[in-house]
Amino acid sequence: MIILSKLIFLGTLGYLLKVRLRTLLAYFQQEEYDGARYIGALQTVRLYDVRASVVILVAVGLLMLNAPAIVLLIAAGALGAIAWMESKYRFKKPLAMTERARRIYMLAAALLVLPFLFSFYWTIFAVVAIQLAPFALIAANQMLAPFQQRINDKYIVEAREKLARMDPTRIGITGSFGKTTVKHILAEILEGSAPVFYSRGSINTVLGLTRHIRGRLQWSHKYFIAEMGAYGEGSIDRLCAFAQPNLGIVTAVGDAHTERFGSIDAIARAKSELVAYVCGNGGTSVINAEILRHAPFARLKEKYGARVITVGAENADVIVNAQPAAGGGWVIGLHWADGSQADVSFELPLLGDHNVMNAALAVVLTLHVDPDLLDDLPHFTKTVSQIPHRLQKVESAGAPLILDDAYNANELGFKSAVATLHDLAKERGGRAILVTPGVAELGLEHDTVHARLAKTCNAFCDTIYIVNPNRIRSFADGLDQTRVNVVEVASFFEARAKIDANITPQDVVLYENDLPDLLEEQRFL
Structure with missing residues (x-):
């Protein structure tokens, strides 16, 4: 009987450290190691353990009743089956065991050792250890935060210095949606002018940009495009202080991520930080004319005038019209209201009417940066690649x-x-x-x-x-x-x-x- 109880002890330890803790870490990583949001997920996604805890509690009860050995063998087998099923679960976004994730995992495992060791004598403590696992991850992350910050700061300084040495023309793109698509369209078109550096996928944070700059930015790159995500007011300000954009694009202000910001007004204030930085430092911003209905952008347009170029279907500096093309694409026309630029017509092979504005913003900024691309523009837009996972x-x-x-x-x-x-x-x-x-x-x-x-x-x-x-x-x-x-x-x-x-x-x-x-x-x- 003692041997069987120890078998359950070892099986539970293996389940906790090899399976359970890794599952919880995968979800913690998806929440970007945000402890507060992770605690909320514990309830909404039901990350608390039920199956293994019930098996252990039943095993404890059977031990107290001097149950036959075969019953305890069944309990040990049940733990093994639970561990096997959990290890086979297919995450859409599996755990990436980065150095940071590895440090959090190892420290959390160490924090769980003490409560789990008590289960060697009182099996009930195995349940306590299992239920404490998500909080051990949060505690480990907090304990490692100063160390992690020092690492992050070192890399950020290296990236900022590299960007300053190479000094490409820097373009920031933000918005509630559409920024990744605009980034890809702009990068493909601008390649007709000179080599372009841009972050892959949806990378839009200081650390994400830091990683790409340190690993990929070259002297040959004449343009640097930074997608800028916002997780609250001040996020864009921090990204601007890091990337120091000369030019900016704001795609939209909408209800995406209202949960993070609290209101549309807060989102508008956050997105306007890019325009305020760029124009305040003598640069030019291209924005969707619809966002002028938000006070921060209206004030910036009034303050900076022509340095804030609005693009829209009407009442804008650049008027957009579009007609559907065969196969689901578009024929798009642009008209500069002040006559500063000749009218432009081009084809876009991307689906969805929302991509009309995305393309228009990219083209307007391109022609502001390099007007000589005007004649070749229809060729570049006609061959724009589909953006993965975006229609x-x-x-x-x-x-x-x-x-x-x-x-x-x-x-x-x-x-x-x-x-x-x-x-x-x-x-x-x-x-x-x-x-x-x-x-x-x-x-x-x-x-x-x-x-x-x-x-x-x-x-x-x-x-x-x-x-x-x-x-x-x-x-x-x-x-x-x-x-x-x-x-x-x-x-x-x-x-x-x-x-x-x-x-x-x-x-x-x-x-x-x-x-x-x-x-x-x-x-x-």
């Missing part, structure tokens, strides 16, 4: 058309993508199939936005797979099931399996906003 067409012969909009995170882009889905499905003679878990970080606007999205989907979709419907109940309840076939699923994996069993080559499938593991589904650990 990207995935086509193959004899297969349905896939629209990958996994990175979308705003109402405007969602509606644009669904409208594109409808048009392409009608063109192919197939069904318009939407797969979505909704939009994240909307704060108090969560239910209102999802109710509006449901109305749009009623008009444009034939079949909708709702991922984790309990998170977006207002969306699910707003769908008209007399017009739309609604299927509720727990995850994208389940949706794909159901779609594959009932799909035709004429159908079009839109994967809209693939949320991280933390938001997609609740777990039963």
Whole structure:
């Protein structure tokens, strides 16, 4: 009996350190090591342990009742089965065991040793140790924070000095949405002028830019494009102090990330920090004319005049008009209201009407930087590459058309993508199939936005797979099931399996906003 109890002890230790702690660290990393947000996730995603704790408690009870050895063997086997199943779980964003993650993991494991050692004598303490695991990660991160900050500061200084030595023309891009797409379009067009450096994917923080600058920036780069994300007021100011942009683009101010900021007004103030910095240092900013309705931008336009170039369908410095082109792209025209630039017309092969403004912003800044590109501009825009996971067409012969909009995170882009889905499905003679878990970080606007999205989907979709419907109940309840076939699923994996069993080559499938593991589904650990 003693041997069996020790077997359960060792099995629980292996489960805690080799499986449980790594699972929790993966979620902690997805929350960017933010302890407060992680604590919230413990409840919403159900990261507290249930299965192993119940097995251990049952085993303790059986030991007290002098249960037969076979029962304890079954308990030990159950722990092994739980550990095996958890180790096989497929994260969409698996744990990246970076040096920082490794340090947090090792220190958290050390912090759990003491409470777990007590379980050698009192097995109940194994349950205590398991339940303390997420808090051990938070504590380890806090304890390592000064050390981590010293490392970060060293790398940031190196990157800032390297950027200053090479001194390329620096362009900052921010906005509630569209900034990554604008960055990619701008980079491809500007390559016609000189080599361009830009951060890959959605890298938009000081540390992310630091890593790319230290590893990739070369003397040959004449332009440096920095995507700038904001997690609160002051975020853009810090990025500007680091990158010191000469030029800026602001794509939009919307309800994306309202949960972080608290209000649209706070978002507007945060995004305006880029314009204030650039124009305050003698540079020029190109902005979506719609954001002038927000007071911070209206004041900056009044203060800096022509150094803030507005782009819009009307009442703007540069007027945009667009017509759909064959295959889902656009023919876009630009007219400078003051006549300072000749009218421009170009083709854009990207889907979605929201990309009209994205392209217009990029082209206006390009011609401000290098007017000599005017004649070659139609060639560069016509060959702009699809941006991965941003309404990207995935086509193959004899297969349905896939629209990958996994990175979308705003109402405007969602509606644009669904409208594109409808048009392409009608063109192919197939069904318009939407797969979505909704939009994240909307704060108090969560239910209102999802109710509006449901109305749009009623008009444009034939079949909708709702991922984790309990998170977006207002969306699910707003769908008209007399017009739309609604299927509720727990995850994208389940949706794909159901779609594959009932799909035709004429159908079009839109994967809209693939949320991280933390938001997609609740777990039963």
